[in-house]
Amino acid sequence: MPRLLTFLPAVVMAAVFLWFAQVLGPVAAGNIPEWSWMWVEGLGIELAFRLDGLSLIFALMVSGIGAIIFLYTSVYFKGHEKLTRLLTLLALFAISMLGLVTADDAITLFVFWEGTTVTSFLLVGFDHEKQKARDAALQALIVTGVGGLALMAGLILIGFEAGTFRLSEIALLGDTLATSALYIPIVILVLLGAFTKSAQFPFHFWLPGAMAAPTPVSAYLHSATMVKAGVYLVARMSPALGGTELWIWGLTLFGAVTMVWASVLALKQTDLKLMLAYTTVMALGALMMFLGGDSKYATVGVATFLVVHAMYKAALFLTVGLLDKGAGTREVTNLGGLARSMPITMMIALLAGLSMAGFPPFLGFIGKELKYEGALAVMSEPLFVATAALLANAMMVAAAGLVAISPFWGKTPKSPKPAKDPSIGLWIGPMMLALMGLGFGLFPDLLAKYIVNPTVTSIAPGTAYVKLKLWHGINVPLVLSLITFGLGFVLYQGRFVIRAALNRPTFGGIPAAVVFDAGLASFKRFASWSARTVQGGKMTVYLRISFAVLTILIWGVHLISTDSLVPQPEAIALIPLVVVLLIAASAFVVLITNSRLFGLCALGVVGAGIALIFTFYSAIDVAITQILVEMLVVIILAVALVKLPAMPVERNFRAGDALIATAFGVGVAFVVVAVLAHPFDPRITEFYEAASLPDAFGRNVVNVILVDFRALDTLGEVAVVLIAAIAAVAALTAGKIRKSGEKP
Amino acid sequence: MNSVILRTATRVLVPLLLIVSLLILWRGHNEPGGGFIGGLMAVIAVALYAIAAGPNAARRALRVDPLTIAGIGLLAATAAGLWGVVVDGAFLKGMWPLLTTAPDGSKAGLPVGSVLLFDTGVFLTVLGSVSAILFALEDAVYAHSHREAE
Numbered sequence: 001m002p003r004l005l006t007f008l009p010a011v012v013m014a015a016v017f018l019w020f021a022q023v024l025g026p027v028a029a030g031n032i033p034e035w036s037w038m039w040v041e042g043l044g045i046e047l048a049f050r051l052d053g054l055s056l057i058f059a060l061m062v063s064g065i066g067a068i069i070f071l072y073t074s075v076y077f078k079g080h081e082k083l084t085r086l087l088t089l090l091a092l093f094a095i096s097m098l099g100l101v102t103a104d105d106a107i108t109l110f111v112f113w114e115g116t117t118v119t120s121f122l123l124v125g126f127d128h129e130k131q132k133a134r135d136a137a138l139q140a141l142i143v144t145g146v147g148g149l150a151l152m153a154g155l156i157l158i159g160f161e162a163g164t165f166r167l168s169e170i171a172l173l174g175d176t177l178a179t180s181a182l183y184i185p186i187v188i189l190v191l192l193g194a195f196t197k198s199a200q201f202p203f204h205f206w207l208p209g210a211m212a213a214p215t216p217v218s219a220y221l222h223s224a225t226m227v228k229a230g231v232y233l234v235a236r237m238s239p240a241l242g243g244t245e246l247w248i249w250g251l252t253l254f255g256a257v258t259m260v261w262a263s264v265l266a267l268k269q270t271d272l273k274l275m276l277a278y279t280t281v282m283a284l285g286a287l288m289m290f291l292g293g294d295s296k297y298a299t300v301g302v303a304t305f306l307v308v309h310a311m312y313k314a315a316l317f318l319t320v321g322l323l324d325k326g327a328g329t330r331e332v333t334n335l336g337g338l339a340r341s342m343p344i345t346m347m348i349a350l351l352a353g354l355s356m357a358g359f360p361p362f363l364g365f366i367g368k369e370l371k372y373e374g375a376l377a378v379m380s381e382p383l384f385v386a387t388a389a390l391l392a393n394a395m396m397v398a399a400a401g402l403v404a405i406s407p408f409w410g411k412t413p414k415s416p417k418p419a420k421d422p423s424i425g426l427w428i429g430p431m432m433l434a435l436m437g438l439g440f441g442l443f444p445d446l447l448a449k450y451i452v453n454p455t456v457t458s459i460a461p462g463t464a465y466v467k468l469k470l471w472h473g474i475n476v477p478l479v480l481s482l483i484t485f486g487l488g489f490v491l492y493q494g495r496f497v498i499r500a501a502l503n504r505p506t507f508g509g510i511p512a513a514v515v516f517d518a519g520l521a522s523f524k525r526f527a528s529w530s531a532r533t534v535q536g537g538k539m540t541v542y543l544r545i546s547f548a549v550l551t552i553l554i555w556g557v558h559l560i561s562t563d564s565l566v567p568q569p570e571a572i573a574l575i576p577l578v579v580v581l582l583i584a585a586s587a588f589v590v591l592i593t594n595s596r597l598f599g600l601c602a603l604g605v606v607g608a609g610i611a612l613i614f615t616f617y618s619a620i621d622v623a624i625t626q627i628l629v630e631m632l633v634v635i636i637l638a639v640a641l642v643k644l645p646a647m648p649v650e651r652n653f654r655a656g657d658a659l660i661a662t663a664f665g666v667g668v669a670f671v672v673v674a675v676l677a678h679p680f681d682p683r684i685t686e687f688y689e690a691a692s693l694p695d696a697f698g699r700n701v702v703n704v705i706l707v708d709f710r711a712l713d714t715l716g717e718v719a720v721v722l723i724a725a726i727a728a729v730a731a732l733t734a735g736k737i738r739k740s741g742e743k744p
Numbered sequence: 745m746n747s748v749i750l751r752t753a754t755r756v757l758v759p760l761l762l763i764v765s766l767l768i769l770w771r772g773h774n775e776p777g778g779g780f781i782g783g784l785m786a787v788i789a790v791a792l793y794a795i796a797a798g799p800n801a802a803r804r805a806l807r808v809d810p811l812t813i814a815g816i817g818l819l820a821a822t823a824a825g826l827w828g829v830v831v832d833g834a835f836l837k838g839m840w841p842l843l844t845t846a847p848d849g850s851k852a853g854l855p856v857g858s859v860l861l862f863d864t865g866v867f868l869t870v871l872g873s874v875s876a877i878l879f880a881l882e883d884a885v886y887a888h889s890h891r892e893a894e
Binding site: 620621624625628629631632635636639640642696697698699700702703704706707708711712714715718719721722724725726728729732733 | 772773774775776777778779780781784785787788791795810811814815817818821822824825835836838840843851855859862863865866869870872873874876877878880881882883884885
């Protein structure tokens with residue numbers, strides 16, 4: 001791939017971003033663009049897209065940060081052999097994510113949702129030579145995949161209850177869903193989908209694991225975009241599902257626990273990237289908690305914090321990449337005093353870190369103030385929510401200090417290799433993000449008008465316009481902010497003591513990831529045990545089980561049904577009678593012969609006899625097929641005979657097999673008797689006979705049915721034939737190297 | 745297998761079987777026959793050749809890998825189905841490009857179209873799949889007997 005071409009995705013993404021940006025004005029004014037195409041008409045499923053405030057804010061984040069990430073990736077992995085693959089996967093992910101956040105049909109949304117799951121799996125496992133990356137990818141896939149299935153069930157239930165799959169119509173239904181009988185299962189299923197995707201407790205463990213992905217991937221998927229899909233889903237469903245005790249408390253409790261627990265775990269880490277991963281989980285918990293707040297301020301807090309977090313977190317992730325590249329490590333304990341050697345990296349880290357800690361005049365400050373205001377206004381328990389937010393925010397201040405200050409602080413430079421700033425292609429993106437955090441903090445009106453308010457209107461329709469301000473006067477949120485800074489400073493000073501305490505093995509019980517791994521391992525053991533037991537690989541066993549089951553089914557039906565099993569007397573012509581006797585005699589020979597070849601020929605006679613009987617009843621096509629198949633069976637078995645060991649001389653009588661065979665044969669005979677007892681219904685035959693020539697221009701009705709009337713069945717059957725052939729060839733040639741040349 | 749009778753007979757029988765198999769495919773729409781039966785008959789020709797001259801010679805005689813033949817067959821059958829989609833919006837709808845409708849509603853011309861393509865697809869799939877299994881089996885047996893000889 002030519003080097004210049006690797007920048008193409010970044011350029012395209014930037015163009016997409018600009019396109020979304022020019023829709024901001026119309027959307028803020030209430031003109032919401034919509035597109036839709038019918039997809040599955042019978043089920044009322046459409047491929048529908050809609051760009052309201054909530055969709056637009058996410059689309060802008062996905063495309064804007066996407067453009068920066070694509071540029072960063074092209075430079076970060078310059079000359080890497082798998083750069084093309086990485087860019088392709090990232091582009092596929094970006095498309096899925098854009099589809100997810102703009103979808104207006106529940107099924108459309110789900111399809112793109114699964115698209116992000118699959119691309120995320122491939123991206124986390126990008127370094128697939130490493131066991132760790134493969135395990136992390138599988139873990140992320142299983143957790144989010146199971147959640148995705150729950151979500152699908154939830155969305156289908158919503159569709160049935162609401163009578164439509166259009167999300168914009170569902171949002172207008174008021175409390176139709178909240179009062180429906182299926183409300184509780186719907187909420188549980190939808191929240192399962194959202195909580196697994198957005199790494200809420202107890203599913204939080206996959207996100208830190210997913211840090212096995214390359215740094216730009218983590219910055220994109222696992223901070224700014226994909227993990228927020230759960231938040232997006234909850235926000236999107238809020239008008240239709242929100243407002244109930246179950247919704248409010250479910251979100252508040254899980255969000256709060258996730259938020260506090262993740263910020264504790266963040267302080268435990270020494271790998272900067274892992275630390276950022278836990279702070280991301282914390283932010284996701286906070287967003288969930290405030291979405292459960294069900295108040296105007298909480299919703300404004302969510303909309304603002306979404307933007308704030310995406311900017312500083314993506315910038316910080318990319319900064320960690322810069323440190324990794326420029327100084328050779330991500331371990332905070334091996335970094336220090338880099339202010340002089342990496343001034344640009346330090347600038348970015350400082351700008352983003354101050355926003356993360358929530359210092360004025362950064363946008364992070366406004367975000368934090370709004371969070372406190374929202375916490376005090378929540379419907380559930382303001383004191384609980386505010387305390388949880390205060391604790392988490394204080395730990396966030398400390399974590400911001402660890403990421404943004406400690407690598408650069410101190411007189412003596414400390415790094416594994418001589419540190420220097422990476423090239424402009426790498427730092428320009430994070431710099432832009434970090435500066436935007438400052439710019440929006442100084443001019444919050446822009447953000448309020450074009451982004452926050454349209455988003456709030458989508459989540460909670462009918463909310464009055466909200467102004468964003470840096471200075472709110474002296475009030476409770478400001479006091480809480482000051483307490484946060486104080487507490488955060490103390491935590492930062494005590495970071496070594498805290499880390500040591502948290503890293504004691506007794507701390508925190510059993511990690512969720514360990515439970516997950518143990519569960520997965522025992523499931524695999526069970527699967528391998530059951531496969532070994534059921535699939536023993538012995539043909540005789542398979543045949544015995546198959547025929548035993550068939551026999552039981554046939555006799556079961558005979559016992560239930562009231563059909564007469566007494567054969568009706570019927571004259572049999574002489575020639576068919578001779579053929580039947582021939583068949584019976586040949587079958588008997590197969591049983592008693594000591595020679596495989598002799599048995600094979602006798603089996604051929606059985607087949608030929610059956611073909612003869614077909615011809616007596618003028619089923620000539622079936623007879624020809626039967627004869628040809630018999631010939632092939634004899635040929636194939638004759639080839640295989642060479643490989644089989646010699647037959648034992650002693651006669652081997654197996655009573656069990658004899659019983660199964662007899663019961664099966666008699667059972668089938670009774671089936672034939674029972675079928676013949678019913679009068680023959682000629683309607684189908686007459687239809688085909690009448691329609692064959694005029695409609696399909698063929699006089700051979702059997703063939704016309706096969707290739708025209710019921711051609712779809714035939715297509716399926718030939719596909720099965722081919723698949724069986726591929727499987728047989730694979731099984732026969734497994735582990736063998738084919739020798740060229742004739743046999744000796 | 746080294747038998748003079750078999751080798752001589754094969755020289756006559758294989759082309760004969762192949763021609764008959766094509767005939768059966770062609771006439772299947774009106775007389776007993778069709779793609780499935782024709783395919784089976786062609787396989788028997790291939791099997792006969794493989795027994796007389798060895799699987800490698802049979803492979804060379806086929807020129808194309810049997811699984812590829814089967815794949816082409818499945819593609820042809822699917823294409824016959826898509827033909828109907830493109831022209832008339834219905835999967836597997838019979839297409840008769842060489843038939844014209846007379847004013848009185850009766851049809852005239854050659855009844856050849858998507859249905860024959862479909863049946864040819866069935867023919868090729870059966871021929872390719874069964875030949876592939878047969879060759880793989882012969883290889884396995886050959887490798888087995890070769891190992892025992894050592």
